[in-house]
Amino acid sequence: MTDFCLLQPSRRAFIRNTLNSVVSCCALGTLAGCASSRTSTTIATKATDAWTQAEQIRTQVRAPEFPDRIFDVRDFGAKGDSAHDNSKAFAAAITACHKAGGGKVLVTQGKYLCGAIHLLSNVNLHITKDATIAFITDPNAYLPAVFTRWEGMEIMGYSPLIYAYGQTNIAVTGAGTVDGQANRTTWWPWKGSNFSSVDWGIAGVPTQTEARNKLMQDMENNVPVAERIYAEGSYLRPVFIQPYNCTNVLIEGITITNAPFWLLNPVLCENVTIDAVTFASIGPNSDGCDPESCKNVVIKNCFFDTGDDCIAIKSGRNADGRRLKTPSENILISNCKMRNGHGGVVIGSEISGGVRNVFVENCEMSSPELERGIRVKTNSVRGGLIENLFVRNVTIGEVQTAIVIDFDYEEGDAGKFTPTVRNIDIRNLICQKAKQVFQVRGYARSPIQNLHLTNCHFKEVDAIGVLEKLDNFAATNVTIKGVEFTI
Template identity: 35%
Template sequence: MRCLTLFATFFSTVLFFGCKKSNTKEVAISGINFETIAVEAPFNMPEIKIPDFSNSKQYVITKYGAVADDKNKTTEAIHKAIDLANENKGGTVVIPKGEWLTKAIHLKSNVDLHLEEGAVLLFSESPEDYLPPVYTSWEGVECFNYSPLIYAFQCKNVAITGQGEIKAKMDVWQKWFARPEGHMQNLKRLYYLAAEDAPVEERQMVNDTANLRPHFIQFNRCEGILIDGIKITNSPFWTIHPYLSKDIVIRNVTVFAHGHNNDGVDPEMSQNMLIENCVFDQGDDAIAVKSGRNKDAWRLHTPAKNIVMRNCVVKNGHQLLAVGSELSGGIENVFVDNCTLAQDAKMFHLVFIKTNERRGGYVNNIYVSNINAGNLKNGVLGIETDVLYQWRDLVPTIERKLTPIENVYLENVSADSVQYVSRLLGDKELPIKQIELKHVSAKNVLEQKHIHENVVEFSESDLIFKR
């Protein structure tokens, strides 16, 4: 019980004193200040350093030939502005008021993509506009695929800010949601290529039938990332995907995306991250923490860790917090606090941890507190160790590795109607370990309070339970 006692002590401290924040004032790069944020968490959370472009030189895209209804000229102008800002070691690329049709945007180091109030950056629906293929990933496996709509690779000090909107046209992507036969065959091919350690350059996934939808925003192997203030509407795939990146802040962002696999934020093998004061209206999970799939993640050997989500609103989504199922690199130190769920949100769980016999990795130190929810289709906490979805019959298990799951703590969490409070289905060979619930309540439990298989060291206290 020592961990839960420390957790409770931590909460009383945070609620009383608030969170510490300190800002550096020096200008280290041309026109760029840096903000250092100290985040309170029930684990050792490193300070997060992010760029502040408020004093940097501005590059307005209309000065470089942007024309609102001409995607070629606008794309060329945006990239010209990005190049200039990067060459001058720092700058803000300004998207002015109006609707601007564009192709893929590739950010560079020391650049802020800033959308003024009333600006809409509208991304084309044509897959050809996201070629040539780039080094990216698909559901935890690295490959070359269509470029994310906004993409940054090996960048430092990058941002997307402002009061404007980025929006995806969905004419083609929504047809790809169905995952036709050619798509599934290409997924099988990618699975075997990864299992055989084929070089990523050989995993070319753009062809006539693969239809692997691109992410909306992907920061790939980046450091010092800020997304602040913008609205995001629609997404072909995962909406915000920090991948193998660190020092990340996402704040004051509104996301509306109700397509297939439309998670809000997918931190994957990323570290030192704060998500705060955001609104999520999703077709999938609000936040889904991941760390790669199977052999690829074992090769990269980078856990997702030190991730804090606080003061957010979820209007819809499958889960407030999902962990996995791509977690082969390991996931640790995740803290979700003081988030509000709409009473009519159509959610399955508040917290859902999922893995299977192929993943390996680990899950350790998950903390969730101060959450109120309405009716949930399933329950407050779900943990399953045999989640394979379409992969169960699509491909065999090549290498079997179980996932240790331990130290999951929920405190001051309530819901209205649920099927169960907790459903924990561990593996007989490797039971789930150390799950603690404190002040976790449900007004109406339709099935059974706790459904547990292969769980050790489960405890609850002050549980308000009404049949």
């Protein structure tokens, strides 16, 4: 272990004076490991081997294909007049398509008002550029309750707006829009001020707080999921799109906007392709894309402008995540653009099942409102094993903090499930402007292991920030304000 205060005087002066760091020598505490503890050649070799696996993910994850049959929702009574409730017509078209062996359920020319849509195997819900599905804001349109996850906890809750359970070969495609119609008077006020710097509540409107607290207790007490009834009267906002326990999933081309809650949350799915989707929702908990306990996922060519994390990889919360023991793994994120959001590419915080083998490449992030670039968030209540995160060729225009690994998220060090974070390789990252470079702090009993930065350049920054409790940290050709950063 190397104490920051033992670094050469010129180095300390650089950190304190040249960068006007807000973090003092004593506040930084111990900075673990040295680049010399592992040669740069060895580090580069391991990263190259890892990216070979990324290429395998790219090749193996294939979008589902569908028979050349078209089922136009208008033939089943749908009307794109912004007024007619098309719930039954959409259900009839999907059922007919499924029974015929699959094909395309076509939504075109108009604005179609609808309640919950439940996809079935071999169905591609295709929305053309001139069409919008606008979802009814009456919560009763999302009953009866379905088996779903909410903030990483299993419940019987409101149906996601677009939902599928246990299906194979499903898709939502096209250049059209799905609009949840959530706003400051609909859905969003249920958030209240719970875990938020913004009070979304409206006087006299109930919020999620009481039900959320009770659900936490039900989970810790192992109450059977069938008895966790959290739909009507609980005020837990539904996810917009949630394929659950599905195989061969494609979400392509659409715009998702005004979501009640998370925008896209595949759960326990395998072979998932998310391509050229626009995620545009600024409400509370408007995470863009949250693959949760999923395997073999490709997220590419997407645009994010969200009120919470742009991409957040998850694996279940606390007792539920540990009971299911299903990590998210083999995830490739490529050629995406992030604007507003709490984080660009994030792992956590519902992370108790673990995450491994995540690859991020050729992404652009920038906004004064983008709080963090690359982030890992957990604590000793969540726990989890997070390993093998590889990042290359990422450009950050403006961000508040570039790299964050946070073991003190929300509840902090208040549990008995110590997280492990190891094997993070970041290379060819260029950050033009940041308030600080690092907010990285492990536990003394569980230091962050093998964090390696190569060819990373942070140009205009106010502070280095925090690097504390690491084991085998390496920085090779890393500059901050044009000055080499060495440990």
